[in-house]
Amino acid sequence: MTVTPKAAGRLALLGLLGGIFQLTTVSQVAIFGVPADLSPLLVASVGFLTGSISGAIFGFSLGLFVDTVLMQTLGVNSLVLTAVGYGAGRVRELRDPAHTLAPVIVGAAATAAATVGFSLLQFLLGVDAPVSFSLLRAILMTVVLNTLLALPVYAVCRRVLLPYLPDDPRRRRRRAYTTGGLSPLSRA
Amino acid sequence: MSDKVVRRRRAVLAVLVLFSLFLLTAYFGESSGGSLHSVQRGAMEVFAPIQEGANRALKPFRDLFGWFGDTLDAKDEKERLEAERNALRRQVVDVTLENRQLRQIEGLQEQNTERGLDGYDPVQARVIARSPSSWFQSFQINKGTSDGVRVDQPVVNDAGLVGKVKEVSDGNAVIMLLTDPEFGVSAQALESGEPGSVGPAVGDAGDLRFELVPNAKEVRRGERIVTAGTSTSAEVSELSSLYPRGILIGTVSRIETGEGELDRVIHVEPVADLRSLDLVEVLTQPDANVRAQAP
Numbered sequence A: 001m002t003v004t005p006k007a008a009g010r011l012a013l014l015g016l017l018g019g020i021f022q023l024t025t026v027s028q029v030a031i032f033g034v035p036a037d038l039s040p041l042l043v044a045s046v047g048f049l050t051g052s053i054s055g056a057i058f059g060f061s062l063g064l065f066v067d068t069v070l071m072q073t074l075g076v077n078s079l080v081l082t083a084v085g086y087g088a089g090r091v092r093e094l095r096d097p098a099h100t101l102a103p104v105i106v107g108a109a110a111t112a113a114a115t116v117g118f119s120l121l122q123f124l125l126g127v128d129a130p131v132s133f134s135l136l137r138a139i140l141m142t143v144v145l146n147t148l149l150a151l152p153v154y155a156v157c158r159r160v161l162l163p164y165l166p167d168d169p170r171r172r173r174r175r176a177y178t179t180g181g182l183s184p185l186s187r188a
Numbered sequence B: 001m002s003d004k005v006v007r008r009r010r011a012v013l014a015v016l017v018l019f020s021l022f023l024l025t026a027y028f029g030e031s032s033g034g035s036l037h038s039v040q041r042g043a044m045e046v047f048a049p050i051q052e053g054a055n056r057a058l059k060p061f062r063d064l065f066g067w068f069g070d071t072l073d074a075k076d077e078k079e080r081l082e083a084e085r086n087a088l089r090r091q092v093v094d095v096t097l098e099n100r101q102l103r104q105i106e107g108l109q110e111q112n113t114e115r116g117l118d119g120y121d122p123v124q125a126r127v128i129a130r131s132p133s134s135w136f137q138s139f140q141i142n143k144g145t146s147d148g149v150r151v152d153q154p155v156v157n158d159a160g161l162v163g164k165v166k167e168v169s170d171g172n173a174v175i176m177l178l179t180d181p182e183f184g185v186s187a188q189a190l191e192s193g194e195p196g197s198v199g200p201a202v203g204d205a206g207d208l209r210f211e212l213v214p215n216a217k218e219v220r221r222g223e224r225i226v227t228a229g230t231s232t233s234a235e236v237s238e239l240s241s242l243y244p245r246g247i248l249i250g251t252v253s254r255i256e257t258g259e260g261e262l263d264r265v266i267h268v269e270p271v272a273d274l275r276s277l278d279l280v281e282v283l284t285q286p287d288a289n290v291r292a293q294a295p
Helices: A005-024 A038-050 A052-069 A076-095 A102-124 A133-164 A169-179 B003-029 B035-057 B059-114
Strands: B122-130 B138-141 B154-156 B161-168 B173-177 B185-189 B195-200 B208-211 B224-227 B248-256 B265-270 B279-283
Touching (some): A005 A052, A005 A133, A005 B035, A038 A052, A038 A102, A038 A133, A052 A076, A052 B003, A076 A102, A076 B003, B035 B059, B059 B122, B059 B279, B208 B248
Antiparallel strands (some): B122 B138, B122 B279, B154 B279, B161 B173, B185 B195, B185 B224
């Protein structure tokens, strides 16, 4: 996807509103004992829809925003979400999955990578917290919860970015059989 | 895909990662009054009103999601509390049984001390089985010949006389209750001193009769009946009995008067609760030269 200024504006608005919604609402509601984390879902959805470069930039920006607003160590979320956005974009560019549930799998994988990566970085930074059963349980429950939310979040992101997106993957897949073409993201 | 695109993609990723690492390093390296911290504080000041407004505006959503979360948590909590309640119930049952057992042991020890039953070498035993039939007024205990238990030895609990040993094996014994049709013991009314014999009331499994009493009219309702310690019921003789003297059997519950003195029927209610026996004592030396003291 070619990121025009208008598309960039929409992405920024999506990140800002998504981040605020996460911080003011989602983080304060615990289901299964843990709150959902929309950040990796947003980043993965954007990466999956727009490609690895914009996914990585979006992830970096959203991570920086979260770290800044929450007065956390700057760079931790940026680093993790950059990797998540880049990875989700590369999945789209390399595999171009057309299955309806592909965003769910990508969302679950992104959440798992983000939570595990964030925990690893915290340990590397010397945060004194033992690897306990409750930590592993929290990570697992966050992944489960985010998996349930992956499709709605993806739908919202797609709706917001729809005017700037290339063809629908399923239509493109049908065309790829006849033309042998790759994903438009790869051709771009 | 052209090399230019690949290089561009990798360059963007490298720049972002390096910038993140730079931020991490710089943030860790500076004090809390450093520039990055100041930027953070400034950003927080800027976003705080937005967050506050969003926080208020999104409260209904939060409450709605919270309701779902609370409902799920409440279900978990309910299951946890039910499990806890069941565990506590089991604990209460255990403690109640333990308490009951301790009270019985204490009662038996008190009885042994106060009524002089220590000399009869009492052996404590637990009831392990009992006949469900009202025709067979018996139960089984977990002590036998190896513990000194022999046939015909008297059995008491913390209230009074329960019965006697009917059958005995190496580790167990069958006890005949004093309400068994075959049971009989020489007895004495404690207050009036009238001798007699206590046996089961035919047709009434929980009732006893005080019979063969020479002056039955002297016996009053509520009077306590104890073992006589003699072998005859006509009078309190010096012949030894299977049962030591002075063990409480029961109290006179009612007296039926007939046409003559001989028609008088004295009903005795056993003091021992024969339906809920748990711990009993077998007096393994009933012929010891000791006499139980009347209560």
